[in-house]
Amino acid sequence: MNSEHLYTALIDVLSYRYRLDRDIQTGNEVFREDLEQALSVFDGINTSVFGVQAISDTIILTCNSHERVYEFFEIIKKVFFAFMSKRLFIRGGVAYSKHFESGRITYSHAVAKAYELESKASIYPRIVVDENIVRMHQSSEKISGFLGNKTVLVQNGIYFLDVLDQSSWNDAYAYARLIYEQDRETILKNENAFLKHAWFENYLFSSDHADSRKVRYIESACHV
Numbered sequence: 001m002n003s004e005h006l007y008t009a010l011i012d013v014l015s016y017r018y019r020l021d022r023d024i025q026t027g028n029e030v031f032r033e034d035l036e037q038a039l040s041v042f043d044g045i046n047t048s049v050f051g052v053q054a055i056s057d058t059i060i061l062t063c064n065s066h067e068r069v070y071e072f073f074e075i076i077k078k079v080f081f082a083f084m085s086k087r088l089f090i091r092g093g094v095a096y097s098k099h100f101e102s103g104r105i106t107y108s109h110a111v112a113k114a115y116e117l118e119s120k121a122s123i124y125p126r127i128v129v130d131e132n133i134v135r136m137h138q139s140s141e142k143i144s145g146f147l148g149n150k151t152v153l154v155q156n157g158i159y160f161l162d163v164l165d166q167s168s169w170n171d172a173y174a175y176a177r178l179i180y181e182q183d184r185e186t187i188l189k190n191e192n193a194f195l196k197h198a199w200f201e202n203y204l205f206s207s208d209h210a211d212s213r214k215v216r217y218i219e220s221a222c223h224v
Helices: 014-026 032-041 066-084 109-122 131-139 169-183 191-205
Strands: 004-015 051-056 058-063 090-101 106-108 127-129 152-157 156-163
Touching: 004 109, 014 032, 014 090, 014 156, 032 090, 032 106, 051 156, 058 066, 058 109, 066 090, 066 169, 090 169, 106 109, 106 152, 109 152, 127 131, 131 156, 156 191
Parallel strands: 090 127
Antiparallel strands: 004 058, 004 090, 051 058, 090 106, 127 156, 152 156
């Protein structure tokens, strides 16, 4: 079977190890149940167009159609909220390149590029989109693109999926606040972990859809 070019998202579940260890220590399987419920977002997905693999803390989602790429991004948004509803952030990368998958082997330039974006560029709870995808859709009249739908944001040269809209902002705020309150003690003096929360709060309040009645949930710096 020949390789084909696919859109590929590689998604990492943040705090996976911490939640797994907590299940081990308490002897329950709350985290497993949360994962199963979050992954149920893929139930009923059109497998002739979209592919899904979930292994440990990693999810790989593929799309084989230019015409369905907007739907692909909408699925990723649903995944983002499915995990947030279980008090988990995710981050990831989306690339478009060669991909071959058989029963025993996955050989993929797209997965490698998506992993590079996830591990080196994403950093925060966001889904980074390869700049080449944006350029491809900007330059082609044949591709039914996503750019006119305000799907992708850019900041400091990094393109990433905008998961917020008018109907979802308040849910995102509520989930993010709960995740911060849940993690607050464990991230104390851990700047890398804290900055993930701080970035997402800033993203929420810089959104065009922000609710002006809501207040920031992370304390500002104060004098000692």
